[in-house]
Amino acid sequence: MLNECPHCFTDVLMKSDGTCPACLRDASNVSDQDLYMTKASLRHGTESPPNICAICGDATQRMGQFRRVAPQFTPSGLSIFGIARFLDRLSGKTAQEISLKVPECEACVSDGKRLRVHHLDFENAVATFIVHNRFKDALKSTR
Numbered sequence: 001m002l003n004e005c006p007h008c009f010t011d012v013l014m015k016s017d018g019t020c021p022a023c024l025r026d027a028s029n030v031s032d033q034d035l036y037m038t039k040a041s042l043r044h045g046t047e048s049p050p051n052i053c054a055i056c057g058d059a060t061q062r063m064g065q066f067r068r069v070a071p072q073f074t075p076s077g078l079s080i081f082g083i084a085r086f087l088d089r090l091s092g093k094t095a096q097e098i099s100l101k102v103p104e105c106e107a108c109v110s111d112g113k114r115l116r117v118h119h120l121d122f123e124n125a126v127a128t129f130i131v132h133n134r135f136k137d138a139l140k141s142t143r
């Protein structure tokens with residue numbers, strides 16, 4: 001049975017001593033703040049996620065724009081492998097960028113808090129973030 005590590009958010013089978021095999025930290029030793037955070041995936045083109053700050057879980061109307069261009073798509077990143085990926089992208093097989101809206105409240109933004117990116121999946125145009133539980137719950141209930 002896989003559990004989400006509260007430190008690195010990887011889905012892992014915890015070792016018998018309670019540590020995570022991915023980051024080697026003790027999964028039972030977490031701060032209060034960590035307990036509220038979890039993974040959530042958003043699709044490219046998401047325009048109206050729940051109005052809950054993804055960072056702190058408070059209600060907010062403020063939407064931030066998240067955008068990442070696939071790394072291999074830049075000419076400087078072209079290798080043999082890169083060119084194959086580049087051609088894949090030209091033919092529309094994989095996403096060239098992931099762009100979507102994420103709620104980030106005024107308080108978090110002025111505190112300089114940034115949404116943590118866990119994983120970017122350009123093949124499926126899905127971005128996985130480390131978000132507040134309340135945002136994740138709201139996300140689930142809108143589906």
Ligand SMILES: [Zn+2]
Binds near residue numbers: 005006007022023025
């Ligand atoms: Zn871990």
Ligand SMILES: [Zn+2]
Binds near residue numbers: 053054055057105
């Ligand atoms: Zn916030």
